[in-house]
Amino acid sequence: MPILSRPKYAYVGTSGPLSQGIHAFTHDEHSSLLQPMGVTPHRHNPSWLTVSADGRMLYVVNEHGDDEGPGGSLSAYRIAEDSGALNLLGTVPSGGIGPVHMSLHPGGRHVFVAHYGSADVAVVSLAADGRLGEVLCTRRADETGATLGPTRAARGPAGSHANSGHDAPHAHMAQCDPGGRYVLVTDLGLDCIVAWRFDATRGELSAPQRWQASPGAGPRHLAFHPQHAGHCYVLGEESSTLSWLAFDAGSGALTTRKELSSLPPGHQGTSYASDLGISADGRHLYALNRLHDSIAIFSLGADGAPSWQGEVWAQGSYPRSCTLDPGGRWLHVCNQRSDQITSFAIAADGSLQFSGQYVGVGNPTALVFA
Secondary structure: OOOOOOOEEEEEEEOOOOOOEEEEEEEOOOOOOEEEEEEEEOOOOEEEEEEOOOOOEEEEEEOOOHHHOOOOEEEEEEEOOOOOOEEEEEEEEOOOOOEEEEEEOOOOOEEEEEEOOOOEEEEEEEOOOOOEEEEEEEEEHHHHOOOOOOOOOOOOOOOOOOOOOOOOOOEEEEEEOOOOOEEEEEEOOOOEEEEEEEEOOOOEEEEEEEEEOOOOOOEEEEEEOOOOOOEEEEEEOOOOEEEEEEEOOOOOOEEEEEEEEOOOOOOOOOOEEEEEEEOOOOOEEEEEEEOOOEEEEEEEOOOOOEEEEEEEEOOOOOEEEEEEOOOOOEEEEEEOOOOEEEEEEEOOOOOEEEEEEEEEOOOEEEEEEO
16 A cells, blocks of 8 residues: 555634635645644634644744724644644734734744834743743834835836735735844835844843835735845835845844846736745745735746746636745645635646635635644
8 A cells, every 4th residue: 555644734713794714625735635623713814824843832922902902912833743723732822913914933932023004013932831921022123214106106017906914014925034043024114124133141132224115016915035045035015026145144134136027028017026925945935915916926947036937817806825835846825704714735847726625714814734
């Protein structure tokens, strides 16, 4: 008999009127099949999920509704190894208003949280057993002198009316560089990324280095090249552009190398870029476009330079996030408005082929593997 690989667990966060909680699945890496295991009820819009390096803990960002007060919170779950069941260890304040993203420090003792509402990044401690602790530090991008960008993106497509967050500062993502020395925070309203030097002993952020995007771009999500930490890529939500940046691991400084559209050549009209992912071999990058509802495919050269390769339909509406499976064979997309997850096979040349599988989930926002 053939030896079957151990099933991997997948967890899907949700946010919106159809959100029921955190959905759990088993994942077949050969067929991409996501088999439902159940839902862990959670009424606070668990919109972003992060898994610990050892795969035993699931951390959740809770976007509280307007009727629940202005604050946000984080929850920690222990993952049962034999069943994948989630056991709640506790919920703590996130340190700000409207948390939308969180990530872990490579040392495993700190969590970084980006708050869209209060526009700050918070550092939260982690106990040895994985439980969430206290808020150690909060910082804002406007401390660096950054000011609001224009409501129209200077490098957006012709005819675009994309304007989602230039009314105020809005921190959208907080992510460590691969070396764990800096925390990079995107601010959509201020059109910038701030790289904060991180003191892992004291849990403090200091010595900010600011990178300024093109006017009105609205930086949203970023990713580092898996083999070359000096290459960083960031999506502009309102400009629908992909920027290739040089990252100096010594100083934390970011420098623009190239900016190109995440939409097909000649496209006109409004769209909002959302998320990006890079293949494990560092040869291809995938970017999501909402309203255009597509997955842009970029090839990455030996020098890290991105080049437009093509695009495919996301097979749904308003793709909010994408995740490559651990084996690098599949790309899974959370289509928030059409209430489904779609899966695509990744070919050797980086092209995508829809698997034919739709998985119904109300308002899916993020998928992670454990």
